[in-house]
Amino acid sequence: MLKEINENSFVLQVPINKQYHRFIIGKDGSIIKKIREDTGTKIELPPEEDNNNDTIIITGKKESALEAKSRIMKILDEVVNVSQEEVNIPYKYHNYLIGTKGKLIQSIKDECGGVNIKFPPQDSKSDKVIIRGAADDVAKAKSLLLQYAEEREQSSFTAEIRTKVTHHRYLLSKGLGKVKKIRETGARIIFPSDQDEDRETITIIGKKEVVEEAKKELERIIKDIDNLVEDSINIDPQYHRHFVAHRGEVLNQIIQDCGDVSISFPKMGSNESRVVLKGEKGALEAAKTRMEETVQELKDRITSEVIIPQNHHRSIMMNYRNDLAHIRSHYNVLVRFPDRPQVEMNGGDHSGENEEGGVRKEDIVVVEGSEKNVEKAKEALLDLIPSELKMEVPYEYHRTIIGVKGQKIRVLQDDHNVRIEVPRPEDRLDYIKIKGRKADLESTKEAIAAIVAKLDEDKEDREKKSFQLKMEIDPIHHPKIIGRKGETVNNIRKHHDVQVNFPKRGDPDEHIITLVGYQESTEAARDEILSIVKNLESLYKDEVQIDARVHPRIIGAQGRSVRRIMEEYKVDIKFPRQNDPDPNLVIITGKEDDVLDAKDRLLNMEDEFLQDLEHRSEVEPPRSAHTDNAYANQNGNHNDAPGFVVKGGPWEQKAPDTASTQDFPSIGGGSSEITSNNVPWGPRR
Incomplete structure (x- = not known):
């Protein structure tokens, strides 16, 4: 059994585009069923909803599975002009072409009509890629694969350049470093790490033309570095912090203004005054001059005071932080606010003067900088007082x-x-x-x-827009102005941008319609409504007496019958309301000929319905008095008839007397006189 199981467990996967599966299945599955029966194999097709899977799995004996595959491929060859081609693509690009989770190769398959692309196993290091499918699709897929491989090869071009390790720092420094600009061209520049054996080789990777251009530029920069001049300047250590504070803001500005120069300060706390500069001679001299001027400005700095009430200090420092920072950087000054005093229990006077009329020390803000800048900074600070x-x-x-x-x-x-x-x-x-x-x-x-x-x-x-215009319109015309489901009045509202308010039925002002909107809009809407009313009043109106009993038959379910009549004769038919004095009065409005035709139609319908009622009354048997009374009671017509009465119910029976020997005789003793009309548990009912 184990041997037989192993022989029948051979699995073969055959990827075939899903659009061709229907040819393999056949009508009602006849073709695939035939293949299964002839080869004795199990053939599984992927679910229809799984768009990412087009592989047919064949399970069975090896020779049977191969036979089933051969028959499937033969069917495919008959349906499609199938072509197979081998493409040599270096195996190192295979993973790139497949893409993350196979997304790139799947997009190529989809674009090329679902061709089958098979890559060799990774460990084989083979360059052969097999493409199978329709001839045109195979050619297109081959072209795309070669194109992507060529682009990858071009973007992976490598070049090397050797230089002294000491030059690396200058290449990467902000002053001399132009590596960032070279990298922006698309070239990838890799410097060796401290763990590398060869620490002098710099690697450049990218497209061939970009790499070659980057190599030339780096060689030129390295040549310039060999010709750089090195000099030094002595600066008192107390001023070093000014240059390197705030992430070297002042120092970076000097380098940016003066050009390619590298400036190295001694370590903090070493108490050394020698600052080393290296770069082109002109840029180096300009940087030295600029640094000397900065030091001289620091030496010439003065301190001045500006009076700002202490209660404004917090708002200046917190709410206007950007302005305060701008003053410090723009005028190159130092602004120091006094410490906040402890709040006195009885409050304090924040007016800027003490009890003797002098200035409080809590209100003094110190500004330090060059003489010309200090005054400007003080004016700017005073402008910050809220x-x-x-x-x-x-x-x-x-x-x-x-x-x-x-x-x-x-x-x-x-x-x-x-x-x-x-x-x-x-x-x-x-x-x-x-x-x-x-x-x-x-x-x-x-x-x-x-x-x-x-x-x-x-x-x-x-x-x-709140202008109101009131107009008197007979309530009989209101339904026509409103229209079916409000269609007419909604068109008026939308066209003239007005509100049209109708009174409630039964109101004292039932005849007044109110228009709200711009005056000219309400007047235009009024004219349109009056035009509708004028047309209604010009129509012919006729009143006809129709038995109220046949009104529901004429109206029909949900008014369908009467609407059909109105549409046919182009008239309006109004039936009486529940509280109208004449329940038989029906009003027909429209053109005279149409009204008369509709009137004849209604009268004919009335005759037919009344005859039908008379015929029914003759055929139906007369009702008994009892039935009539019951029917009357059900319809709310209460009279003196007794109605249906139930007699002899259990609730009318008299409860037996448990103390009575007649109702409850003793068993096995006592009187044996039992009448034929009585039973031990009470009288017969």
């Missing part, structure tokens, strides 16, 4: 300025770097307060003024 502006804004606009959950007012504050205070709603005050710098106050005021102007314009527009 001011307050009271602006008139109507109370009804406050909610709009605030926005949903304060969203709009936060945007205003962030955009203009201010603080906006809106009075409490219950105060109903017509102003708002703006706090911030003077320049920001003006810009905020302009922004809010634009919002208020827009709101005023909208308010005026709403008032114009």
Whole structure:
């Protein structure tokens, strides 16, 4: 049994595009069923919904499976002009062509009509790739594979260049390093690591033309590095921090302004003053001059004081941090705010003067820098002191300025770097307060003024759009103005952009229709409604008496019958309401000839229905009085008839007396006189 199982467990996978599976299956599965029976194999096709799987699996004896595959391929060859071709593609590009999770090769298959592309096993290192499918699709797939392989080969071109390890630092430094610009061309430049045996070889990878150009540029830069000049300058260690602080902001600016130069400061804390510079002679001299000027400025720095009330310090440092940083960098000054004093229990005076009229030390801000820049920085700092502006804004606009959950007012504050205070709603005050710098106050005021102007314009527009026009229209015409399912009145509303309000039935002003909108729009809508009414009034109207009993038959289920009549004769038929004085009165409106024709039709229908009722009354047997009474009671016509009465029910029986020997005689003793009309458990019923 084991041997037989092993012999019948051979599995063969045959990838065939799904569009050809139907030819292999045949009508009602006849072809594949025949193959299964003849070869004794199990043939499984992938599910229809699985678009990513087109492999047919054959299971059975090896020779039987091969025979089944041969028959399947023969069918495929008959249906399609199948072609097979081998393509030599270096095996090192196979993984690239297959792509992540086979996405690239699947896209090639889909683009080429679902051809079958088979790569050799990875460990075989074979270059042969087999493509099978329709001849045109195979040719297209071959072209794409070779194209992608060629692009990969071109982008993998490699070149090497050797240089001293000491040059690597200059190549990668911000001053001399042009490696970043070379990499932007698409070339990949790899420097050796400390663990590499060969630390002098730099590798360049990319497209051939890009790599060759990058190699030439690197060789030129290395040649320039060999010709670089090295010099030094002595700078007092106390000034070193100024150059390297804030991630070397000052030093990077010097390198950017002066050109290709490398500047190396000694280690912090070494107390050495020698700073080494290396680069082209002109750039090196310019950098030295710039550094000497910077040191001289540091030596010539002065300290000045500016009085800013202490209660504004926090807002200047926190709310206007960007402005404060700009002042420090633009004027090259140092701004120091005093420490915050401890809050006194009884509060403190933050006006800027103490009790003797002098200046409080908590209000003194120190500015340090060159003499010409310090004064400008002081003026800029004073401009940062927040001011307050009271602006008139109507109370009804406050909610709009605030926005949903304060969203709009936060945007205003962030955009203009201010603080906006809106009075409490219950105060109903017509102003708002703006706090911030003077320049920001003006810009905020302009922004809010634009919002208020827009709101005023909208308010005026709403008032114009609230114009009301009342018109008297006979209620009998209201349904026609409304139209079926409101179609007519909705068209009027949409066309003229107005509201059309109809009164409720039974209101004292039932005849008045109100139009709301722009005056010219309401007048145009009024004219259109009057035109409809005029047409209605010009129509011929006729009243006809039709027995109310046949009204439901004429109207039909959900009004279908009467609508059919109205459409046929192009008239309007109105039946009486429940509370109308004459329940038989039917009104027909339309052109005179159409009304008369419709009237004849209704009268004929009435005659037919009445005859039908009379015929039914003759055929049906007369009802008994009892049936009539019961029917009357069911329909709510209560009279003196007793109706249906149940007699002799259990609830009317008298309960037996348990103390009575007659109802409950003793068993086995006592009187034996039992009448024929009585039983031990009570009288017969």
